[in-house]
Amino acid sequence: KDVIMQDFPAEIFLQRPKIVQSLLSLLKLAFGGDGKHRLALQSVSCLQQLCMYLRNRLNFHRDPGFFSNKHDTVSQNSSLSYCHEARGTHHSQNPSPGSSSPRPSVVGRTGQRPRGDGQDWDAASSSGSSSHAHVNSRISVHSPLDMGHIDLPELETEDTLELQFQQLSLPQFCVSILESAVPLLRTGSRQVIIRVLELLTEDMTLIGEAISTDIWDDSSLFGIDMKEKLLLVLGALGETMCYHKSSISLEQPEVMLVHHRMAFISISLFAVRLLQTLLPVEKASEFLSEPMSTALFLLSLDMPISLEYPNIHEAVVAYLEQLNSENYSIYKRTAEAVYSIECTCNFLSDIGKEGEKNLLELVELADQALRSFSYHQHFPLIKEIISICSKIWKSAQASPLLQGESQKVLLHMLSHPLPRVKAETYHHCLEITKECLGVHNVTKPVSSLCNGIHFLLHPKVLYEISVFGIQEPKSEVNTAAKAILLYLLQGRLMMTALTWNKFIESLCPVIPILQGYADTEDPLGNCILLLSKASSDTEEILPCTTRLKSMLRLLLVKKPSVRSLALKLLAFHLTSEEGADTKRPLIDARVLSRVTNLFIVKKPIELKLDDRRELVIKLETVEKVYEIFTSDDVDLVLRKSAAEQLAVIMQGCRMFGTTMPHTLEEGFMW
Template identity: 50%
Template sequence: MELSGIIKKIGHSLVEIRVRALKSIMCKLEYSLISIPDIVQEKMLFVYLLEWFNFPEVPMQEEVLDLLLTLSKHPSAAQMLRDVEAEDFLSQLSANVEPRLRAVIDATLDQLFQLPELIPGCTPVFTQGLPNKPPTGGYFQKSMLKHVDQPPLKIPVHEAVKCLKFSVFPWLTLTNTDRHILSSNESSLRSSNPNLVRATCELLRDVIMQDFPAEIFLQRPNIAKTLLSLLRLGSGKGEASYLHLQALSCLRQLCVGLRQRLRFHRDPSFHSAKQGDTVSQNSSYSQEAQATQHSQASSPAAECSPRPSVVGGTGQRVRGDGQDGDAGSNSGSSHRSAVAAQTARQTPPADAGRLALPDQGLEDDPEMGLQQLTLAQFTVATLEHVIPLLQTDGSHVFCRVLELLFDTVLLLGDSICELVWDDRSLVGMELKEKLQTCMDLLADVLSYHQDNSSRSQVHHRVAYTGSAVFTIQFLQTILPPEKASANVPEKAVTAIFHLCLDKSFGMALPSMQETAVAYLEQLNSDSHELYRRVTCATLWMESTCSFLKEGEKNWPELLEMAEQAIEGLPFHEHLPVVKECVHFCAYLWKFDQPSPVLQTESQKLLLKLLSHPLLPVKIETYTCALDVVKECLGIQNMSRKESGLCSGVNFLLHHKVLYEISAFGLQDSAEKTTAHFLPDT
C-alpha cells in the first residue's frame, strides 16, 4: 500500500489535514490493513510525528506519543528515531507535557537506549560439536558500516513557532440556541438576496457581535470568512459597494471586540474565579455574569430583562435570537422565562433534571477546536482581502477601508512579533509569505493613486497620502529596518522610494517620510544615494529663490542661503545669483566695524566663485568684480565728495583674494576670463 502521500499530510500546516492523516494511519494499523514493519522504513513518518509538537495547536498528543512508543519497540524504527535525534527532542519535550504523558515519553526513551542483539530476521545458527558461530551481520557491524560508507542525514525537528505573541483565545462552548443563532446568520450571509445580506450584516454589527464574545467568531470562523468573501463581490459599485460597506463595518466591530477581549485576558491584575465553559442563551458563560444574574433574579424586572452582554458589559439590547420580548411586559419569551424560573425555584432538587431545557446540550469541543483561526491568521487574512479595496474612486469607501486597516494592524502587532522573518516553522513561513503579499498589494495601491490622471485629483492625492501613512505604520509594526533588505518585495521598494521623493508628503508628515527614508537606506543603497542627491539639489534651488527675494537683512541667514545657492549652480545655472553674491560680499566689507565672522565667511564664498569649476560661473564672477571696481574707482567719482566710495573694493584687497586672482585668474587658460578683467585694470 502506498503510504507516502498520507505520511506527507501528517506534516501539513493545517491542523485538520494533519489530524485526518494521523487517524488514517492509526486506523489502518488497528484493522491490520498495514503492519508495523510496513512503515518502519518511512523515515519522514518519524520526522513528522516529532514535528507534530512544534505546531501552535497540538491535538492528540497522547495518541502520537503512544504511536511513537509502539514504533520504537521495533529495532529498525528505533534506529530511525535515533537517526533523527529523537532522544534529544523527546527529552526536551518531556518537561513541557502533562505528567501522565511523561511516562510514555520515558518508556520510548528506554526503548531508544536499548541496543538490539540481532538484526531483525537474522536467526543464530548453532552446530552440534562446534562453537557458536557469530552472526554475519550484527548491530555494531551495521552501524559501523553505515557511519563509514554513508553518514545518515540529520533532519532538524526542533523548528518551534517563535513568531506568535498571542495564538488563540481560551475555548468557549455554545449551547444549541447560540449555535442556531450563528448558523442562521451564516446562512443569511450566504443568501443571494442583497437585502437579506444587508440586514444580516446590520444585525451582526449591532446585536450579535455585541452579545457574543469576539473570540467566538474566530473559534467558529465561518461568519468571519463569509464577511471577508463579501469584499470580493462585484466591482465595488452600486449594490456591491454597499455590501462592501456593511461587511467592512462588521469586520471593524469584530476587530474592536477582539482588542477588548485581548486586553481582558492580558490584564496582569485580572483575577477571577473559575470561568464557566459555556456561552448560554443569555451569554452567562462566566462566573461573573452568572453571579450578576443571580443577584438580579430576586426582582421581577430582572427576570424579564433583555439579554445581558459579555463579561464587563452593562448595556441592555435585544438578543438577536428570535426570542426577544418587551422588557416591560410579561408576554412572549420574557414571560415564559419568568414562569420557568419560578417553577424551577418551586421544584424539588430531585425533579430538577426533568425540567432541564433542551438547548443546554454542549458541542464537541475537540472537533470544533480544529477549525478555529488564530489571531494572526485572522488579521493577515483581513489585510489580504481589504487592502485591494483601497483602489477605489469613492472617498467614503476609502475612509471605511482605511479605518478597518488601522484597527487590523493594531491586532497584527498584538499577535505577531518581528521574529516572523526568521521563523523557519511552517506557521512562520506561511505568515511571512502572506505579509510580503500584503506589501505587494500596498505597492499596487500607492502606484494606482500616484499615477491616476482622472478628474478627481484631490481624491487620489488624499488617498495616496492615507495609503502611504498606513504603509509606514504597517512596516513599523512588523518589520525592523535592519531586516527590511531581505524581506521587502521589489515593488514595495520602488513604492517606498517614490514616497521618499514626494516633497508635499514630507512637508505634511515629516516624521513619516523620515521613517520611509530609514527603510530605503536599508533596502537599496543606490536609491538612497539618489534620494540624498535629489534632496540636496532641491534644498539648493529653494535657497537660491529665497536668497534672490527681498527680505529682512538677516546677514547670517542670507550668507548661508548664498552658500547653498552656489552649491546648486550646477543644477539651475542661474547666473544672476552670482552677481548678487558678489555684491553681497562687497557690501559686508564696507562697514566701519565689520563682523569678523561675516567677513571670513563671505570671503570663502567669493573664493568659491573665483575658482568655480563651471566656466560661465567663473567668467560671471570676474565680470561682476570688474564692474564693482569700475563703479568704486571710476573717474565719474571725481566730482562726488562722498566718503567711503572706495571702500567697495575692500573685499578684493585681502591677500587670499589677491593670491587667487594673480596666481590663478591671470594664468587661466580660458581667454574670456582674462578678457573681461585684465585689460581694464
C-alpha cells in the same frame, strides 16, 4: 452585527471562524456592480467592529478590574458599581427574570436590552398590560431554574480536535484581513477606500498586539507561513501605492486627480506605519520586495508629505537607505537641491527687506544657494551675493568670521564649474572695481569709495584671479580678470594709503605668478614690470627683499626684452643700494652684460637615472646570520631572530631584483 457580535465574546468568532470567513469572502464584491459593493461595505463594517471588540477583550483580560467597555461615570467593573449591584440584590427578594437570562453577554455591558432573538424573559410582558396580566405572564414563562426539566434536543457531538484546527488565532485573523482588504485599495470608489483604510487601521492596532517583530526570525511552519503572507501583503501595498502615483497625470479629470492623490497619501501613511509595526529597519533589505522599495523611493521624493508628516518621512528614508543605495543617493542629492533652492528664495526675500540685515545668515544662505545654481539658474542672484561680499569687507567693524565666510562664497563663485556663473562673477567684480576706481570718481572723496574693493584685496582672491582667471579659455572671463588686475595696479591715485598698502601686502605672495605675464608691450605686463622699478626720487612699491627677488625672477622670463629690463633694474639696485661703494668685488659692466642669458641653457641636458643593480647587503653579514641560524649551540631565541632576519633579506633581494650569493642560496635550499 448589532445583535450577534454584541451578544457573544469576540473570541467566539475566531473559535468558530465560518462567519469571519464569510465576511472576508464578501469583500470581493467591492469590484462588482449593481450595488454589490454595498454588501462589501457592510462586511467591512462588521469586520471593523469585530476588531474593536477583540481589542476590548484584550484590554479586559489584561486588567479586568479596571476595564470598562463604556465610558460611564460608574463602570460596571468598578468597586462602586459592584456595591450598587450588591445592594440591589440584597433588597430585591424576587429578582426579575431578565436578570437571570441564560444568554451570555459581552463583558463590560451594563443593563438589559431586547435581544430580538425570542429568548428575552420580558418578551411576554407588555408596557400596556395590567399588573394582573403582568403577574400571569411571569407565571406562564418558565424560570431559568426549571430549564433543567425541559427536554432539550440532543446536541451533535463536535470533534474537539477538528475545531481546534479550524479556529483562527489572532495573528491569523489579522493577516487574513490584510490579505482580503488590501486589494480593495485599488478600486475607483473613494468611499470603499476610506472604509477599507478604517478597517485596516483597526487591524493594525491588533497586529501590534498580536504579532511580534521576532516573527522574521521564526523558523517554525507557522512563522514561515505568516512571513510569506505578510511579504505578499507588503508587496501588494507597494504595487497599490505605485498604481495611484502613476495614475496622477494632467490628462485626467480633476476629480480623478484628487482621488488618486488622496488615495496615494492615505495608503502610504498606512503602509509606513505597518512597516514600523512589523519590520525592523535593519531587516528591510533582507525581506522587502522590489515594489515596496520603488514605492518608498517615490514617497521619499514627495515634498508635501515630507513637510506634513516629518516622522513618516524620516522612517521612509531609513527604510530606503537599507533597501537601495542608488535610490537613496538620488534622494539625498534631490533633497540637497531642494534645500538649496529654498535657501535661494529665502536669500532673495531677505535682501529685498528693509532695515538691518543679519549678514552672517545671508552669507550662509548664499553659500547654500550656489549649490543648486545648475537647476534654477537665477543669474541676478550673483550680483546680490557680490554686493553683500563687498558690503561686508567695506566695514572696518566686520568680524573675521563673517569676512572669512563671505570670502569662501566669493572663491566658490570665481571657480564655479558653470562657465556662465564664472563669467557673471568676474563681470560684476569688474563693475564694482570700475565703480570704485574709475576716473569719474576724481571729484569724490577717496575714502568713501575705494573701500568697496577690499573684498578683492586678499592673497587667495588675487591668486584665483591670476592663476585661473587669466588662463580661462573663455574670453569673457580672462578679459575681465586682466581688467580687474589692471585697474588695481593703476588705481593707486584713487586709493587711500591704507587700501594701497593692503593691496601690495596681498599682492606680494602672487607676484611670482604675475611675473609670468610680464611684457613690455602689454598694458598689464608693463604694470607688472613697474612693480620691480624703483628710483631715488620716488617711493619704492615693493619691499626691498621682495623687489630683489622679483628682479632675479625676471631673468628667467622667455622674452629677451624683459630680461634686458630686468638686468637694468638689477644693476641700478646693486649700484644704488646702501653701502654699494664698500662691497667687493666691484661690478664689471662686461660681466654684468652677460647676466641676461645666465639662466638660459643653450643645449638641453638629458638626465639619466643610475639604474645599476648592486647588492646592498654585505655577504659577510649574511653569512654570520646564517651561521647563527644553523648552529646547534646557540639559544633557540637567537636562532629564531636570525631566521626572521634572513627572511627579510630574502624578501628584499626579491623585491629589488638583486641576486643572492650562490652559497647562501644552496644553504637555504638545503
